[in-house]
Amino acid sequence: MKRVLITTLAVLPLFAGCALVTADPVPPSPALVGVNAQNAAWESQVERTRAGAGVEFTPLEDARRAVDQARAQDRVESYDADALAQAEAALAKADAGWEKIADRKRRPVDKLADVADDAHRAQRLAEIARYTAIREINLEQLNQQIESQPAQTMQGGTAATGIAGSGANLLGKRVIPDRLGDVAFETGTARLTAPSRAVVQRLAAVMRDNPKYGVAILGHTDNVAPGDASIQRFVKANPGLEEQAPTHADQVRAFNLALSSARARSVARTLVENGVEARRIGARGFGDTRPIASNDTPEGRRANRRIEAVIVPGPDSQAAQQAGSGS
Incomplete structure (x- = not known):
């Protein structure tokens, strides 16, 4: 099972609307003329x-x-x-x-x-x-913080984003969906709906106004299996996955993990398109492993299909530098 899920991470760009957002600090070899x-x-x-x-x-x-x-x-x-x-x-x-x-x-x-x-x-x-x-x-540190503390809300607001505050007041705050609204996608894809694109643009405005901070985009799905045709396309598009002969349940988990990752990266790409440095963005999918409601009801499944955006220390902050040094 673990090998199945790991294999899917290499195929996230197969989903419509998915783009791999990286923060590559190394320039390519210099291109010289003549x-x-x-x-x-x-x-x-x-x-x-x-x-x-x-x-x-x-x-x-x-x-x-x-x-x-x-x-x-x-x-x-x-x-x-x-x-x-x-x-x-x-x-x-x-x-x-x-x-x-x-x-x-x-x-x-x-x-x-x-x-x-x-x-x-x-x-x-x-x-x-x-x-x-x-x-x-x-x-990892962010996930530990989220699991140990309830979601916090921000006080104050501005006309543009409904968020005010600076410094430590922003750190650890879940701004999507708590303050900026929900993010949704076209069924079975990583394409943002038009209203959701507007939500991500508001998040981009928050990030531009607070350049010292980063944001973690966390994608989640419900546990519902996609149609058989979608599953078969997914498996055939990933030979490494097909070779492992996963069970149908494993195929569904792998599909949902890949879809949640693709959706998180789609949000990250939209942030970059709206002026946020890629190096300030982390994106990760968790599939159906972290439900917040029962998957037995339509309402619960709707709640579990979600994107969370949490403000974290930026790559140039003291907290990030301490993490990078292993201290």
């Missing part, structure tokens, strides 16, 4: 060490620092061991390529480019692993 410009760029990044005993290649040094930071990140092995392993492999390849040319008086530009490409890949993957762990740690 061979001469490219040659000059690579050569300019080869520098003497401070002791003067050797030379360094800046992209490779950047990659080493990124991999070291990822290795030191608390619980990175639990949350994104694959990305870290790929980063280490890319760094090893870049190191090996650099060793072959480091001592040459004239280094082939194509070899420098190969080293730089491997180094950029290592840096990118290391940053992904590190920030994934930071995000998941923050979301």
